Amino acid sequence: MLFGRNQKKPITLPEKKVEEWVYTTCGYCSTGCAIEVGVDSEGRGITARGVADADVNRGKLCIKGIFEYELFNTPGRGTAPLMRERRFDDFKEASWDDALDKTAAEFKRIQEKYGPDSVAIVSTGQLITEEFYTLGKLARGCIGTNNYDGNTTLCMASAVSGYKRSFGSDGPPGCYDDFSHTDCLIAFGSNLPEQHPVIYWRMREAREKRNFPLIVVDPRVTMLAQFADIHLAITPGTDVVLLNALAHVILAEGLEDRAYIETSTSGFAEFEALVAQYDPVTAAKICGIDEDTIRNVARLYAKANQAMSIWTMGINQSTHGSDGVVGINSLNLITGNIGKPGGTSLSITGQCNAMGTREWSSCSGLPGYRVLENPEHRQEVADFWGIDPEFFPKQRGMAQTDIFPAIETGQIKALWLVATNPMTSMPNTARIRKTLERLEFMVVQDAYADVESNEYAHVYLPAGLWAEKEGVMTNTERRVNLIKNVCPPPGEAKADLWIFNQLAKRFDNGKLINFPESASDVFDEMRELSKGRFLDISGMSHEKIEQSRGLQWPMGETAEEDSARLYSDGKFNHADGKAKLIPLPYIENNECPDDDYPFWLNSGRVVEHFHTRTRTGKVGNQNKFSPTPYMEMNPDAARELGIEHMSYARLTSRRGDAVVLVQLTQRVPYNMVFVPFHFHECVNRVSLGLLDPHSRQPAFKQSAVRIESVEQQAAAAVTNRAARSF
């Protein structure tokens, strides 16, 4: 001691008595950080740290990962199956047998009465890959509905669609290591510091060691935009115009990689003809970026030895989402920036296992990137599972965003939601409520009984979350990583894998198909099915994955190493082995601001929350940073409307209205507001969500609203409070 007292006092610091560290992978976003959960002598998770030798996060974690172990003790968890006859009755606790019998019986009754596709299944990107695979087996092989999709339609469908259109297959070609090699980075609608803080850290560390130009395309001045060398404050929904103009400049000035275009792409002539129409002068008027800047960025990007693009929802959640992805891919194709260190077209994925569902859940096809439209694929999978291939539909059914309108109009009568919450996540809440009311039968399977969609359920199945289960997940850079079990789910809640297996037993085909009980046995099946496929994981096992802190596919049976990048040989998955350069005519179809609704409505994520807040809203040390929704609004616009900082305002659109707390900031332009999407009964009461024609992903980020000041502030506070029921 120096001063304060003469006698030294012993120091007491909180002590975490960790008996064992259990290896897992984070269950929030797709960065794929490896987490060690500290478990005490009673088997409880009491602390967490980033795994030091995991290449993805190198010991770091973001706020969500740091507190993820607290989820084991969060309130609102489902601890027993619940059932009720009508949705306005009270739920009563039920046995698993009763709940599953009822579910199977209702599915069968409805399928018999209205046809096999009248039962819809909407899943998620949050489960473990082995569970996705099992759910696919159950949905495609036993229940036999073709209306089975994931909520990944809300986040990554455009990336999937764009990758398929350009490269002939899904699968992000790059990896985080590309940051260490690139000479130029463009981030399109991707706010790494808020959405993927650990990827941001990787990028920043690389940039501190070896500086490279960072260009950020975002209509909002995000932290990343602020740190960019060039910030392109684009007009919402016009990315395709910018991309066409960039390509225009590159081709016009002869900056393209001719050799690469010739050997590895097709469709150049049509592409060139189209981008010829998008000279910077014309484009500037549409996308709001001046012609000099467009030329500067195009030159910078094309002249870099290796340049990479990343994007997230700013591209995907748009009516031109799939086109935007194709445009980015084309930009990288014409500059020869695919599959080389520092040169890539990397979608920064949303959910922890959006990749797993794309690869293995059979949502839009069959497992292992197989498609229903291919008879060989149907045969392979049917043989492997031991069923008649004729049981499979011959064409993909509805996407998630088409399933809801089909419920609305009566084609679909039963819905099974697995770890997804459309009551908060889907655009136009009023319409979703009306839709869910029409169901004859609805099952909600979720870790939380207070998930808002449960309001309309007849049966609720309590599930385990994250490390209450075991298995693998695939991250943004195709890294398959392992979650080991830390503790069992609470009460009667069960791992989703168990639930799927038990339900399968109640269908005829469930007796034919093998449903292994342990995740590693399921993994073995997937490994078999992956042999020789693009996403080959036959060289992996749970043990090898843990040892390597994750392995990137493809990794064939005999491979010594996993694969950091795809398409490094310049060969693509279209029939001709080439990537397609696809012309992208821009069609202005957004709900643009007008006299009646003069503001752009933009939505997005905040770092402390995930998805619809069913988890993060319960963890005080996260939730406190935004315990209630808010709207970023430009102070100049607010002044004219008499709206004050920290007061409630009313948002009105052609769909409905919402009351929201106003935060005045120059981060947004005069004619735009931004509202985080995590909160129930808020931004999605007013959002439109026009669907992308290719991916069926809603354009959450472009619609028009009107804003009014609210005189009765106290009543507005009550309304807002009422929607925060947990």
Next chain:
Amino acid sequence: MFKVRKDEPKYAFIPDVETPEKNRYGKAIKLVDESDPRAGQSLNINGDESVGDNPNRYKQHGFHFTADNCIGCHACEAACSEKNDLPAHISFRSVGYVEGGSYPAYKRMNISMACNHCDDPVCLKGCPTRAYTKYAEYGAVLQDPDTCFGCGYCTWVCPYNAPQLDPIKGQVSKCNMCVDRLEVGLKPACSSACLGGALEFGLIETIPENREQAKTTIPGFPDTSITHPNIRFQQVKSLPREMTRPDTMPIKYQRDEQGEGEYKTKVREQRRPRRWSLRKLLTSHENAHIAFTLCAQTVIGAFLLLLLAPMMGASSIANIHSDGTLLPLLGSLFILISVGMFKLNMHLGKPHRFYRGFNNLKHSPVSREIAGVSAFFAGFAGYCLFSLFDAGWATVLANMAAALALLGGLLGSYYMYKLYRIPARPYWNHWQTGTSFAGTSLSLGALVIGLVSVMVQGFTASATLIQLLALIALAGVLLEAVGLICHARDLKQKGGEGEASHLEQSFDYGNSYWLRNTLLLLNSIILGAIAVAGIELISASILLLSMLTASIIGRALFYVLVIPTTLPGAFFWRNKGFQEHARESGLAEMEQSGVLPRADYHDLHLARAIKEVKEDLGMGSSKSK
């Protein structure tokens, strides 16, 4: 010892680099030599008696914050709260921000701040219980929650909002520099968790790798001359001329174009709607202080008048000692001071540990105030007791007790004033605090004597006394009024948080403020009239009501208006406006909102209190022996 992993990442280790001999304030960075008896001792963390092998164990450490880089991702706050097991409503480290410019030339600068382990820790000096220690090891300023009795004075004096008063536990806790990690050479949890390349930690006055600047301040950071904080900044990117805060504090930061371009604290707006805000005013967290200061000042004032005025030849006051008014008066005063002291004690987080209040007479004005007022109370109680006896020995003892009360009263009053002279609280840090307190002693002291006298003797019999008392009270009121006028003038002139307080005083509480000012004028007129023309029932009633109202509103304003020089908050977290809103709207009823439903929880948990007292007395298992 904290366990270091075999593969602990390099970024988590504190670099072992050369430091200058002295820091920029002239203080040696090496706090003790290895030969010093204070060196080589165990920190005794959680009963571990080993000594850490950090090569720079006796050098002052500190944070280095690159404000240009912070992304506001909360990883530092989360890592800290996770390590220290903090509930949602408490946080040792907080990220706030300032922003400026206009779209798209908009700049937001995040500020992550915890304890700065200052060279001159005002928390340590202020704490009456000696819960704080500045260690020779790392220069860490550590606070022991087990010693703390929850008065919250450290939270008043700290310019950085580092000590955190937990109303539920009734005690303060704060950043402990993660000394367990430092002992094995690791940076604190927050710094190791940083994802933006912003929060570094190391030997003070050294610049981290890949950084180029180590300055002492950035816009929004309070005056470093108060405590000489051990934090350095890098902030080289240009910022807009004006930076505003997202919280409801009416403050902004403006570049001084005439000066060296440093940012000055300014008031955000000049006008607001004028309100009463009576509910906020009268139900504040500081009600106990209103009651205590008013009661103590009144009683001390009355007692001094009773004792000293006769010596100055005020025969009408001397008569009180003999005309039968004395005992009722002493009784009334005794009740008043007891109520005041009871309220003050019960406002502590741990009222049963009141006796720890004397522990820091060496440094803490609070300790000295408590000692003075306690001495006064003891002397005064003795005086009351011995006044009951009509005997020579009783008179001697009464005089001795009176002398003690006199000394205690004067010292207690002085330190009661002194403890509010806090540089981090500009609204209080003005001589007006003294004139207000002294004025109260005179005016309310005289009032209470007059009131009792009238009740015992009637108006006619006490006419001369009343006229004298009116003059004394008038002096008190005028003293207070002069102080207030100068205070308002100086607040406006000096700017910063003081001026912001003045803005709130003039508008948010404007009607209440002007009511008090008007009442002071009214009091002066009535008192003047009484001094000249005597008193009757109506004027007496009006005066009583008016003086009490003016005093209570005045004192409530004193507490509610103070705006500390703390750092900017965020839109929700550390935003006083949002906290109030969350309480009003019911959002605070959700534990995970991070806002407690009530600002204060001073319920005494008897069982816990008894257990703790037993521990203190060494009758139970105790960590704080």
